Amino acid sequence: MAFTTFSGPVRSERGFTAKGSNSVVEITAETTLTYNDHVGRIIEVNDADGAVTLPSITTDTIGAVYKFFIGTTASDLDIKTDGTDKFVGNLVLAAAATSQARGFAPGATNDVISMNGTTTGGIAGSYLEVTALATAEYLVTGALLASGTIATPFADA
Numbered sequence: 001m002a003f004t005t006f007s008g009p010v011r012s013e014r015g016f017t018a019k020g021s022n023s024v025v026e027i028t029a030e031t032t033l034t035y036n037d038h039v040g041r042i043i044e045v046n047d048a049d050g051a052v053t054l055p056s057i058t059t060d061t062i063g064a065v066y067k068f069f070i071g072t073t074a075s076d077l078d079i080k081t082d083g084t085d086k087f088v089g090n091l092v093l094a095a096a097a098t099s100q101a102r103g104f105a106p107g108a109t110n111d112v113i114s115m116n117g118t119t120t121g122g123i124a125g126s127y128l129e130v131t132a133l134a135t136a137e138y139l140v141t142g143a144l145l146a147s148g149t150i151a152t153p154f155a156d157a
Contacts, residue, residue, distance in 0.1 A: 026071075027052060039064045048117070049076040056082045057132045064132045068142075074115040074122030079130070081111040081138060083157055089140040091128060093121045093150040106140070106154040113140065113153050120153040121146040 024042045032053040033043070039061075045052060045068055054066060068079065081087070087106040091113070094101040115122025121144025128142025144153060 033066060035061050035064060038066055042067045042069055044069045044071045045074075045077065046072040047077065048072050048074055051078040051080060054079070054081050054085065054130060054138060057085050057135060057138070059135070062132050062134060066130045068128050068130070070115070070122055070124055070126040070144075073124045074117040074126075077115045077117075077122050079113040079115075079128075080157060083111055085136050085138055086111050087113070087130075087138050087140050087154060088133065091121070091140060091153060092143045093146045093153070094143060095146045095148065095150050097147055098149070100146075100150050102150050104152040104154060107156075109156050110154040112155045112157050114155045115144060115153055118148045119146060119151045120144075121150070122153075123147065 022041070024044055025038060026044045026046060028046050030047070030050045033055055035055055043066060055061065086108065087110050090103050090105045092101060092103045113128070114120055115126070117123055123145035126142070126144040128140060128144065131139040133139040
C-alpha cells in the first residue's frame with residue numbers, strides 16, 4: 001500500500017490508523033488532553049503523581065478513543081473528566097502476588113480514576129481505554145495491575 005499525504009479537509013468513515021513515532025505520546029507532567037493531539041494514539045503516562053484531564057465531550061468528539069499505557073508505577077495518578085462528564089463501563093484490577101482479580105464499575109457520579117500503584121492499581125504495565133460514548137458519558141475498559149487488597153479506582157472529584 002502506498003503512503004498518501006493529504007492537504008485540506010479529509011473524511012474517513014472507517015478511521016485512520018496511526019503508525020510510526022507519532023503514534024505514541026508521552027506524558028510526564030499534569031496534562032489536559034486534546035482531541036487533535038491525543039485521539040487514536042497510545043498515551044504513555046510516566047508521571048507517578050500527576051493528573052490527566054480528558055477533554056469535554058461534544059457531539060463532534062463522540063467516538064473518540066484515548067488509550068493509556070502506564071509506563072511508570074503510579075503513586076497518586078488521576079485520570080479525570082471535566083467534572084460534567086462521568087464514567088461508565090468497568091476496569092479489572094489484578095494483583096499477581098495475592099492472586100486476586102476483581103472488576104469494578106463506576107458509580108453514577110464518578111468522574112475520576114485514581115491509581116495509587118497498590119490497592120487501586122496503576123503499576124507499570126497497566127492499560128486502559130476511555131471512549132467518548134455519548135454526551136457527558138465516557139466508556140472505560142482496561143486492566144490495572146495492583147498489589148495488596150484491591151479496591152475500586154473510581155472516585156468523585
